[in-house]
Amino acid sequence: MTKTVVESKTKTAIIGFDQPFCVIGERINPTGRKKLAAELEAGDFSTVEKDAVAQVACGATILDVNAGVVYNSNPNPNETEPPLMTKMIELVQGLVDVPLCIDSSVPAALEAGLQACEGRPLLNSVTGEEDRLEFVLPLVKKYNVPVVAISNDDTGISEDPDVRFAVAKKIVERAADFGIPAHDIVVDPLVMPVGAMGTAGLQVFTLVRRLRDELGVNTTCGASNISFGLPNRHGINNAFLPMAMASGMTSAIMNPVALPVTQTKIAEKRAEVAARGVILPEDMDDETFVQLFGMGSTKPRPGGEMAAIRAANFLTDNDPSGAEWIRFNRAPAAPGEEGGRGRGGRSGGRRRRAG
Amino acid sequence: MTKTVVESKTKTAIIGFDQPFCVIGERINPTGRKKLAAELEAGDFSTVEKDAVAQVACGATILDVNAGVVYNSNPNPNETEPPLMTKMIELVQGLVDVPLCIDSSVPAALEAGLQACEGRPLLNSVTGEEDRLEFVLPLVKKYNVPVVAISNDDTGISEDPDVRFAVAKKIVERAADFGIPAHDIVVDPLVMPVGAMGTAGLQVFTLVRRLRDELGVNTTCGASNISFGLPNRHGINNAFLPMAMASGMTSAIMNPVALPVTQTKIAEKRAEVAARGVILPEDMDDETFVQLFGMGSTKPRPGGEMAAIRAANFLTDNDPSGAEWIRFNRAPAAPGEEGGRGRGGRSGGRRRRAG
Numbered sequence: 001m002t003k004t005v006v007e008s009k010t011k012t013a014i015i016g017f018d019q020p021f022c023v024i025g026e027r028i029n030p031t032g033r034k035k036l037a038a039e040l041e042a043g044d045f046s047t048v049e050k051d052a053v054a055q056v057a058c059g060a061t062i063l064d065v066n067a068g069v070v071y072n073s074n075p076n077p078n079e080t081e082p083p084l085m086t087k088m089i090e091l092v093q094g095l096v097d098v099p100l101c102i103d104s105s106v107p108a109a110l111e112a113g114l115q116a117c118e119g120r121p122l123l124n125s126v127t128g129e130e131d132r133l134e135f136v137l138p139l140v141k142k143y144n145v146p147v148v149a150i151s152n153d154d155t156g157i158s159e160d161p162d163v164r165f166a167v168a169k170k171i172v173e174r175a176a177d178f179g180i181p182a183h184d185i186v187v188d189p190l191v192m193p194v195g196a197m198g199t200a201g202l203q204v205f206t207l208v209r210r211l212r213d214e215l216g217v218n219t220t221c222g223a224s225n226i227s228f229g230l231p232n233r234h235g236i237n238n239a240f241l242p243m244a245m246a247s248g249m250t251s252a253i254m255n256p257v258a259l260p261v262t263q264t265k266i267a268e269k270r271a272e273v274a275a276r277g278v279i280l281p282e283d284m285d286d287e288t289f290v291q292l293f294g295m296g297s298t299k300p301r302p303g304g305e306m307a308a309i310r311a312a313n314f315l316t317d318n319d320p321s322g323a324e325w326i327r328f329n330r331a332p333a334a335p336g337e338e339g340g341r342g343r344g345g346r347s348g349g350r351r352r353r354a355g
Numbered sequence: 356m357t358k359t360v361v362e363s364k365t366k367t368a369i370i371g372f373d374q375p376f377c378v379i380g381e382r383i384n385p386t387g388r389k390k391l392a393a394e395l396e397a398g399d400f401s402t403v404e405k406d407a408v409a410q411v412a413c414g415a416t417i418l419d420v421n422a423g424v425v426y427n428s429n430p431n432p433n434e435t436e437p438p439l440m441t442k443m444i445e446l447v448q449g450l451v452d453v454p455l456c457i458d459s460s461v462p463a464a465l466e467a468g469l470q471a472c473e474g475r476p477l478l479n480s481v482t483g484e485e486d487r488l489e490f491v492l493p494l495v496k497k498y499n500v501p502v503v504a505i506s507n508d509d510t511g512i513s514e515d516p517d518v519r520f521a522v523a524k525k526i527v528e529r530a531a532d533f534g535i536p537a538h539d540i541v542v543d544p545l546v547m548p549v550g551a552m553g554t555a556g557l558q559v560f561t562l563v564r565r566l567r568d569e570l571g572v573n574t575t576c577g578a579s580n581i582s583f584g585l586p587n588r589h590g591i592n593n594a595f596l597p598m599a600m601a602s603g604m605t606s607a608i609m610n611p612v613a614l615p616v617t618q619t620k621i622a623e624k625r626a627e628v629a630a631r632g633v634i635l636p637e638d639m640d641d642e643t644f645v646q647l648f649g650m651g652s653t654k655p656r657p658g659g660e661m662a663a664i665r666a667a668n669f670l671t672d673n674d675p676s677g678a679e680w681i682r683f684n685r686a687p688a689a690p691g692e693e694g695g696r697g698r699g700g701r702s703g704g705r706r707r708r709a710g
Contacts, residue, residue, distance in 0.1 A: 198676065238593070240597075281632040
């Protein structure tokens with residue numbers, strides 16, 4: 001059975017065919033998050049800290065750390081990203097004990113991350129591009145770490161899954177030339193948005209199966225990409241992840257934390273409640289309000305994807321006797337703590353086991 | 356591509372590899388429903404009527420009709436079931452226009468159903484038991500209908516999936532001797548509770564794939580059996596169905612309707628609301644109350660399984676351009692009408708398509 005071992009100083013996360021699905025938290029990443037980028041430029045790491053703690057609390061067993069920010073003061077990421085990566089890695093591994101995934105397109109930032117990181121981090125990523133292969137694979141060998149291999153190459157991202165498989169195969173073979181075993185390569189077969197390409201889901205399911213059966217490698221993906229541009233993205237993601245798992249996918253880079261209820265939603269609901277003639281105690285705080293009105297919580301809690309993954313772990317026989325499922329669905333979540341019932345069902349949380 | 360054609364007088368439902376998943380509504384069945392059994396014995400068909408309409412409104416494209424009641428006044432189902440089956444079929448096909456699935460273990464009830472049913476119903480079921488094969492297959496041939504084939508035989512239900520596959524193969528071969536084509540056989544590989552057998556999910560996924568690849572048959576199952584005895588059964592079902600679909604399953608016998616909010620739950624919530632110091636208008640009815648407090652609805656609406664199935668239809672490329680997904684997630688449900696957002700996500704229903 002293929003096993004990819006990822007380690008922090010004190011904790012081991014195993015990605016493997018006979019392991020619970022590995023959730024790699026994606027939130028520590030300023031790409032597309034202007035507010036976070038500005039904070040980082042100003043030396044404010046409070047959001048990074050919150051994201052680290054919340055993701056681990058909600059079930060991430062590895063945290064991705066991406067320092068891909070373009071400063072207003074210095075537009076050259078080759079200069080700014082490596083020291084920021086070092087700082088973020090040191091900060092995160094001081095806060096939480098899970099292994100990390102060093103994520104950058106800047107070579108020097110990958111190396112800075114490898115130097116700063118304790119244990120055996122996952123490197124993210126190599127591709128089939130020649131210069132990338134030539135730079136990253138020696139790093140993988142030198143530091144003896146596992147690596148994410150994305151199945152695009154110098155010709156770009158192919159829409160043909162057979163081409164993407166061939167790129168993955170090329171990377172695995174090239175890695176073997178460096179003495180890197182297949183079990184240290186986690187292939188990302190690339191997930192297209194199903195709204196743009198109807199076969200996107202089927203492509204992933206077929207590719208994951210082939211990658212597992214023919215190359216013996218673990219797999220991962222940027223899971224939420226599947227639902228890009230669609231209404232009710234969580235509904236798509238919640239089905240996609242179990243389907244990918246049934247096809248053999250062993251990890252995903254994703255957000256395990258439910259979107260918090262926004263102040264806008266709370267204001268809208270308070271207005272609706274008032275319009276219905278309901279009178280609230282004047283001092284009712286937002287958290288009490290959103291819980292009472294079934295809106296979720298203002299605090300971090302596991303998203304529906306986590307309930308789906310936990311169910312799929314059970315259904316792939318990677319949750320012996322359903323112990324994790326039962327634990328997850330029984331205990332009401334303490335604030336900031338993992339647990340509580342998922343959003344998939346309504347009455348399950350209070351039900352006793354009948355069988 | 357294998358297609359099983361099931362028809363009412365006016366409507367066709369196709370079970371097939373390149374079709375949206377076929378939801379066979381299971382609710383018209385007095386087994387384990389004492390109240391319904393008593394109603395039927397008293398000649399009261401109001402629950403049957405409600406179940407028929409609600410299941411079709413929530414997305415069932417075939418309705419299973421089972422008259423398996425044991426009357427207090429007459430304990431012999433061979434006498435009581437056939438006329439009851441006739442009555443129920445006539446009633447249901449007068450109310451809704453979807454094709455029916457005639458479900459009985461009593462041979463005479465199957466034949467009574469076949470005589471009463473317009474169009475081309477699905478017969479439920481034949482097994483690998485010799486007497487059953489010898490009775491049901493000639494009926495299937497005579498009436499030219501498709502049939503559900505359950506993979507147990509005279510030795511019972513095997514826990515070994517290879518044995519269950521062999522039983523299915525035997526039924527398909529025996530049917531061929533009668534001139535019944537494989538595309539008119541819908542195999543139920545039998546779903547065990549995952550709480551009792553950790554490999555139950557994997558067995559189904561593997562069996563479905565083999566049945567499809569090696570025998571070319573459609574498949575179905577009693578889906579909710581997978582979660583028997585576990586907390587948050589919907590959470591398990593909502594993952595199981597997409598996983599089975601990714602493995603090639605093409606239909607399920609299931610309940611498409613969400614459990615209604617019970618009067619007990621409403622009373623509990625009203626007490627909680629009062630204890631929080633909230634003052635409601637005196638005339639607030641239950642439906643307004645449960646909607647305002649995010650409890651769902653007192654009226655029939657699609658269960659979370661339907662959202663999962665619709666997402667999986669999209670992800671198996673059986674929902675061109677996601678038209679059904681978008682429709683399902685956009686429109687708020689009118690009372691008693693299909694639609695509205697599934698329970699899988701929170702904000703999707705109001706979100707406009709971004710991509």
